[in-house]
Amino acid sequence: MSPKSQAETTRRPRGSLSRAEILQGAFALVSDDGVEAFSMSRLAKKLDIGVMSMYWYFRNKDDLLDALSDEAARRFAELLPDLSGYPWDEHLREYFRAFRRIYREQPVLRDLIIMRAPMQYRSHEALHSYFERLEREIAVLVDAGFTIDAAARAYAVLSIYARGCLINERLFADSGQERNSAEYNAALGQIDFAGMPYLAKVHGVWDPEVAMEGEFEHGLGLIIEGLRSMLEQTAKAPGT
Amino acid sequence: MSPKSQAETTRRPRGSLSRAEILQGAFALVSDDGVEAFSMSRLAKKLDIGVMSMYWYFRNKDDLLDALSDEAARRFAELLPDLSGYPWDEHLREYFRAFRRIYREQPVLRDLIIMRAPMQYRSHEALHSYFERLEREIAVLVDAGFTIDAAARAYAVLSIYARGCLINERLFADSGQERNSAEYNAALGQIDFAGMPYLAKVHGVWDPEVAMEGEFEHGLGLIIEGLRSMLEQTAKAPGT
DNA sequence: ACCTGAACACCGTTCAAGT
DNA sequence: ACCTGAACACCGTTCAAGT
Numbered sequence: 001m002s003p004k005s006q007a008e009t010t011r012r013p014r015g016s017l018s019r020a021e022i023l024q025g026a027f028a029l030v031s032d033d034g035v036e037a038f039s040m041s042r043l044a045k046k047l048d049i050g051v052m053s054m055y056w057y058f059r060n061k062d063d064l065l066d067a068l069s070d071e072a073a074r075r076f077a078e079l080l081p082d083l084s085g086y087p088w089d090e091h092l093r094e095y096f097r098a099f100r101r102i103y104r105e106q107p108v109l110r111d112l113i114i115m116r117a118p119m120q121y122r123s124h125e126a127l128h129s130y131f132e133r134l135e136r137e138i139a140v141l142v143d144a145g146f147t148i149d150a151a152a153r154a155y156a157v158l159s160i161y162a163r164g165c166l167i168n169e170r171l172f173a174d175s176g177q178e179r180n181s182a183e184y185n186a187a188l189g190q191i192d193f194a195g196m197p198y199l200a201k202v203h204g205v206w207d208p209e210v211a212m213e214g215e216f217e218h219g220l221g222l223i224i225e226g227l228r229s230m231l232e233q234t235a236k237a238p239g240t
Numbered sequence: 241m242s243p244k245s246q247a248e249t250t251r252r253p254r255g256s257l258s259r260a261e262i263l264q265g266a267f268a269l270v271s272d273d274g275v276e277a278f279s280m281s282r283l284a285k286k287l288d289i290g291v292m293s294m295y296w297y298f299r300n301k302d303d304l305l306d307a308l309s310d311e312a313a314r315r316f317a318e319l320l321p322d323l324s325g326y327p328w329d330e331h332l333r334e335y336f337r338a339f340r341r342i343y344r345e346q347p348v349l350r351d352l353i354i355m356r357a358p359m360q361y362r363s364h365e366a367l368h369s370y371f372e373r374l375e376r377e378i379a380v381l382v383d384a385g386f387t388i389d390a391a392a393r394a395y396a397v398l399s400i401y402a403r404g405c406l407i408n409e410r411l412f413a414d415s416g417q418e419r420n421s422a423e424y425n426a427a428l429g430q431i432d433f434a435g436m437p438y439l440a441k442v443h444g445v446w447d448p449e450v451a452m453e454g455e456f457e458h459g460l461g462l463i464i465e466g467l468r469s470m471l472e473q474t475a476k477a478p479g480t
Numbered sequence: 481a482c483c484t485g486a487a488c489a490c491c492g493t494t495c496a497a498g499t
Numbered sequence: 500a501c502c503t504g505a506a507c508a509c510c511g512t513t514c515a516a517g518t
Contacts, residue, residue, distance in 0.1 A: 011499075014501055040492065050503045052493085057501095061492065117411045127427045135436040142438060152442045157459035161397070164404025171357045187367050196375040198382060202392045219397035223459075226466030251518075254482055280511065290484045292512085301511065 012049060019057045019067075022047065026068050027108070035111040038065075065116070070126050072112035076102060077129055088144035089224050092154075095137065096162050096220055103166050114166050145231055154227055161223060165216045172212070252289060259297045259307075262287065266308050267348070275351040278305075305356070310366050312352035316342060317369055328384035329464050332394075335377065336402050336460055343406050354406050385471055394467055401463060405456045412452070 025047045030038050040061055044051040058064040079102045083094050103110040121127040134155065141151035193200035265287045270278050280301055284291040298304040319342045323334050343350040361367040374395065381391035433440035 012502065014499085017502075039490085041490080052504080053502050055493080118408050119412070122427060124427050124430050128431055131431060131433075131436060131439055135439045138438045138442075148438050148441050151438070153455070153458045154462070156455055157401070157462055160404040160408060160455075160459065161401050164400040164407070167404070167407060168358050168400060172359070187362060187364050190364050191368055191371060193371075196371060198378045198388050198391070199371055199375045201388050202378075215393070215396055215400075218393045219400065219463075222394070222397055222466040222470065223462055224466070225469050226462040226464070229465050229469040230462065252483065254518085257483075279509085281509080292485080293483050295512080296482060 012053070017047075017049060017053055017057075022054055022057055022064070023068055023071055026064060027071065030068065030111065031108045034107070035065075035115070040064075065112075066122060069112045069116055070121065070123050072109050073121055073126055073130070076109050076113060077133060079106075080133070088140050088146075089228060091140050092158065092224055092227075093220060096158050099162050100166060100216060104169070110166055110170060114163055115170060118163075145235060146227075147234070150230065150234075154223075158220070158223055161219055162216070165212075165219070169212055252293070257287075257289060257293055257297070262294055262297055262304070263308055263311055266304060267311065270308065270351065271348045274347070275305075275355070280304075305352075306362060309352045309356055310361065310363050312349050313361055313366055313370070316349050316353060317373060319346075320373070328380055328386075329468060331380050332398065332464055332467075333460060336398050339402050340406060340456060344409075350406055350410060354403055355410060358403075385475060386467075387474070390470065390474075394463075398460070398463055401459055402456070405452075405459070409452055 022043070026038070026043055029043055029046055033042075040051050040054060044054065054064065058067065080095075081098050083091050083098075086094060103114055121130045134152075137155050138148065138151040141154055142148055146154065262283070266278070266283055269283055269286055273282075280291050280294060284294065294304065298307065321334075321338050323331050323338075326334060343354055361370045374392075377395050378388065378391040381394055382388055386394065
């Protein structure tokens with residue numbers, strides 16, 4: 001009956017398993033059910049192996065997830081579009097729009113990269129290609145007149161902001177399902193906005209659904225505007 | 241010998257337990273050992289009660305943690321300084337400096353508020369006092385000439401940025417201990433910066449320790465600069 | 481109404497094998 | 500060298516009591 005009935009007592013031959021096969025299965029599992037549903041037992045069952053077999057290739061669960069995040073970071077980098085040719089401000093805007101779009105379209109990548117440690121590039125190759133990307137982004141800003149430091153910091157600020165938005169959206173999404181929309185809206189309905197004239201006019205904005213859409217774009221514009229203002233000031237200042 | 245020897249067979253009297261006592265114990269436990277170390281069993285042992293006793297007051301672990309976050313949000317609000325009297329830009333800067341300082345000084349609050357769902361204010365009172373705070377912050381910006389919408393969005397952008405920085409610092413802190421500093425630095429050492437002239441000059445900045453300190457301030461200044469620039473443009477535009 | 485223990489289905493990992 | 504099952508110490512929660 002079960003597909004196992006044949007293999008019930010068979011043991012996998014020596015070279016039949018591999019790091020790559022485990023990672024591939026893990027990626028599929030996280031894709032389908034999310035990181036929080038991922039467990040060593042479930043992966044073992046999916047791959048039809050003993051749980052302990054994976055401990056030959058990975059020290060522990062965390063080590064496996066780290067390798068998985070590294071793989072996710074590689075896939076993410078491949079999805080970034082080529083944006084050469086834009087002026088610096090449009091370049092930044094499009095870069096971080098693409099950044100957000102990719103993570104929103106592929107929740108696996110978001111869960112493995114954004115929601116886990118900020119530095120996923122543990123392997124040498126991944127780290128190298130990350131730095132190359134960074135170098136190109138910094139170059140765009142330096143060519144536009146920013147100092148190297150200002151360029152690096154600008155990229156960092158925008159990254160943190162974009163990551164913050166994605167984390168916010170994620171946390172809202174999975175807490176907002178049952179308990180919040182009910183309890184939160186009930187609590188919200190009871191609020192008396194009489195003493196809060198300003199909030200009364202915008203409190204529609206605090207509806208998560210409404211807020212998130214415009215929010216990211218607005219902050220992106222704000223930070224780029226700050227950069228433009230900074231650039232103009234330093235351009236005037238030195239004089240000679 | 242053990243303090244339990246007396247009470248070994250005694251059963252707690254009816255009114256001896258309370259929501260407040262459980263939350264207090266839970267807060268202490270999370271303070272001491274962090275959220276990820278928190279478990280129902282540990283809390284029960286600490287309070288010297290049966291594990292199931294807590295399920296009379298809370299539906300489940302998540303429900304308990306939600307209530308705990310609500311309590312944490314209340315404590316956070318009390319720690320915010322009064323900043324009336326500052327001009328709008330200095331006000332924003334000081335507000336979010338205080339925001340970050342509190343969470344850095346009290347990791348419990350950070351773990352319970354920043355690292356969990358973005359909307360912790362489930363109870364009516366907590367939500368109300370949050371909105372009152374929001375109203376005051378928006379008022380500062382509206383008085384300075386911002387539209388209500390721009391003011392609300394400005395606050396949201398700065399919140400997301402500040403939260404993003406705190407999350408980054410947190411994730412770095414607990415992943416950076418053993419595995420990263422060793423493996424990451426090893427990988428970093430192998431990188432050939434020959435083809436990356438800009439990064440070669442700033443890559444000290446990417447050392448987490450160095451980066452984090454100036455990073456927050458820089459982004460704060462950048463966003464406020466963007467706001468100033470926006471304010472000047474709208475002030476000129478309408479004319480009459 | 482309030483507190484509890486036994487039992488269940490999970491989890492990650494150690495250890496001592498098997499081949 | 501590579502794969503495995505039994506066993507351990509945990510976890511959250513259901514259920515069926517106790518008082």
